[in-house]
Amino acid sequence: MTSMNDRVVPPAARRRRRPTKTGVVLSEELIVETALRLLKEHGADALTVRRLGLALGADPTALYRYFRDTDDLLLAIADELIGRTLRTWRPAGDWRADLRDLGLRIHAGALSHPQAAVLSSYRVTGRVHEIEAVETILGVLRRAGFPDPDAVRIYHAFVDQSLAFAALDAASLALPRAARDAEAGVWRATYARLPADTHPHIAATARHLLVDMRRSAYPVALDMLLTAAAACLEEVTEHAGHAGPFQARAEDQESARP
Template identity: 50%
Template sequence: MPEPQRIPVGRKRRRPTRGGTVLSEELIVTAALELIEAPGGRALTVRRLGAALGCDPSAVYRYFANTDALLLAVADRLIGESLEGFTPGDDWTEALREFATRVHSSVLRHPRLAAVRASRFTAGPAEYQAVDTGIGILLRAGFPPADAVRHYHVFIDTVLAHAALDAEVRDLDGEQKERNGRVWSNAERSLPADSHPHLRAVLDHLPAMADSAFPDTLDLLLAQFRARLPQ
């Protein structure tokens, strides 16, 4: 996947906007994130961004080639924030668990960017640092380079996929959430024993299916990694 187009330093605006603010990539990313997460959830546009920054919308293009490049920069910011202060310890499985939990929690805090973070490479400094950290944990655990890369790929895609799913569930309205919770609680009345014998055999455990599978998935994934670690 090609990297987002970089804007030459010479094109970047250094004089104040009409509101007295000097633009920067950091300021634009912050404003874009606020617009994305504002109540109403309207799409991010350069026109809205210009209004929020108090500048001509075209000034944004001095820093970002298009809104897609800006969106990736916002996602990269969130990656960096999710792992800020993270220092892997000696226990590699616990280090991966904390890494996963931080990323998962970050996606839930910013659900409108869940799909972008799960499906796109930002090619930004925070993502490169995150991948370096994750692969480094697996290398120090004793996995050969090819296995470390493959396992990290499985690991991060699993974490992001579950995070995106959980973010979508969290964004359901009250009625939708209530219906989800009722489905398995009411299974005894809606599942005849002759046609669904296996579900009837586990009725007491079915309500747990309304909860996130992320914790159990992470446990299973880490157990599989431990089983594959060269002795």
């Protein structure tokens, strides 16, 4: 889409639009939902005005009333994926269990729309669902007792880890089936056959590699992060009033720089 900022109108004006010739009443929600479906079925090339217009039964130029360009639409898609995660998440009051559940839901949500996740997982939307997610996660951490500097650093690590694994695993899922099968076969055809005299560590662990490399490492990495955060919270609790451990380490690293 070419930038058409002057065509974007306020939400109230959009709602007053008449149905299209095919009877479709356009909305941001409908356009985003259709874009997600096209991405899932046809990949990134489907994200064009013409293909969206055809799928919606609407004049493609009508989409400019809702989104300035494809990047604006992509931000809305990213925000919708965040919103879907938040709508299905219910905190139980245990900060570690709550963040683990949320992280796994973020990851699963991305894998349910791998093409969209590859395109949008690294974007900062500044939209309503992303803002809600930032507020929610920081609230979980602050209520758990993390000092503000530590809460921000753990939030940052948690979100970046979740989105990084989401992008990595989504990119793998977005590959054609033949390419995915070929990559999985490398562990069996190459690594499992390396001799112990030249590659003793790979040979010793080959049977475990064949099993473990088929699945995402995200749950393990998430547990490691949360275990480290829990240890830091314990340290904060024991030394109340002192700088948080993450803050102290960051300041040490800063002072060590030339």
